[in-house]
Amino acid sequence: MIIVLKPKVAKKDEAAVLKEIKRLGYRPHIMRGVAHTVIGAIGDERTHRTLEVLASWPQVESVMPVQKRHKLVSREAHPTDSTINVAGLLIGGKKFQVMAGPCSVESEKQLLITAHAVKRAGATLLRGGAFKPRTSPYEFQGLGQKGLKLLAKARKETGLPIITELLSEQHAGLVAEYADILQIGTRNAQNFQLLIAAAKTGRPVLLKRGLSMKIEEWLLAGEYILANENPNLMFCERGVRTFETYTRNTLDLSTIPIIKKESHCPIVIDPSQGAGRADLVVAMCKGAVAMGADALLIEVHPNPAEAWSDGAQQMTLEGFARLMDELKPFIGAAGRE
Numbered sequence: 001m002i003i004v005l006k007p008k009v010a011k012k013d014e015a016a017v018l019k020e021i022k023r024l025g026y027r028p029h030i031m032r033g034v035a036h037t038v039i040g041a042i043g044d045e046r047t048h049r050t051l052e053v054l055a056s057w058p059q060v061e062s063v064m065p066v067q068k069r070h071k072l073v074s075r076e077a078h079p080t081d082s083t084i085n086v087a088g089l090l091i092g093g094k095k096f097q098v099m100a101g102p103c104s105v106e107s108e109k110q111l112l113i114t115a116h117a118v119k120r121a122g123a124t125l126l127r128g129g130a131f132k133p134r135t136s137p138y139e140f141q142g143l144g145q146k147g148l149k150l151l152a153k154a155r156k157e158t159g160l161p162i163i164t165e166l167l168s169e170q171h172a173g174l175v176a177e178y179a180d181i182l183q184i185g186t187r188n189a190q191n192f193q194l195l196i197a198a199a200k201t202g203r204p205v206l207l208k209r210g211l212s213m214k215i216e217e218w219l220l221a222g223e224y225i226l227a228n229e230n231p232n233l234m235f236c237e238r239g240v241r242t243f244e245t246y247t248r249n250t251l252d253l254s255t256i257p258i259i260k261k262e263s264h265c266p267i268v269i270d271p272s273q274g275a276g277r278a279d280l281v282v283a284m285c286k287g288a289v290a291m292g293a294d295a296l297l298i299e300v301h302p303n304p305a306e307a308w309s310d311g312a313q314q315m316t317l318e319g320f321a322r323l324m325d326e327l328k329p330f331i332g333a334a335g336r337e
């Protein structure tokens, strides 16, 4: 930690700061400048109590951490890219993965038609929500366990591994029984007890970015997964809330190089929630692939106009097949297969 004192601090006030730094187990190193005295507190911030409290002392101007607060998700902890093995598929490796399927599982027919179509088009995982986080309590809340059973049936027929949302701690065991990847939604991205429960199932976790989450907060939420002995974490950017109303959210593609720089964990882009409009999905996907994303999460529905959730942003089966064709040269140009 670096502690900057206010200008012209009395000797006794400086001594009090030094005493507190030592009391908390750090070794102070004093640097006297023209206007300010700066103290470097030497010690491991992970094993000592934080010195951030000093920021509230009247003689202290600011306190700055030197070490990053996210440890296990950081590149420093693991310099090479992590790959996650999901039922034999690698996420984060050379192969580019596409997770596609409906926003919500609605019926056996709807799910199976979609699953076979996305598989034919080249998707490698099947998405579908059985527990849905809806803004209004009067909207369709998902089929629950019945939806999970349908997902299992679709996996059996197509061989596609399943990604589905875990909405509540109470369902962690149940959802983990069916899912190959647990999705933590934007509304729960900082539900820390849920993150711990998800980690403890041992299933790979896809952590969406919270609606108004700063990247550091997102990394720290991811830290909860790794700190609970689950190394299989992927981040998923799905747009954040801004002043813009043209799109549902503002898809922040800058998170791709930022997460790649800060973390070894794979980054997935969800252009469907990101734009909220099916007509923008193709362009967003091309951008995401070119920028180095490891996978896409895309909503596809046999009849988006009659979807029970997120109709405006779901692609048709034909639209998705065209997208997969159009993406091929981009995937190759990005050095992926």
Ligand code: PEP
Binding pocket: 103, 129, 133, 184, 185, 186, 187, 208, 238, 273
């Ligand atoms: C979804 O994937 O359908 C979903 C609800 O996602 P998010 O949590 O990003 O809104």
Ligand code: MN
Binding pocket: 103, 104, 273, 299, 309, 310
């Ligand atoms: Mn959705």
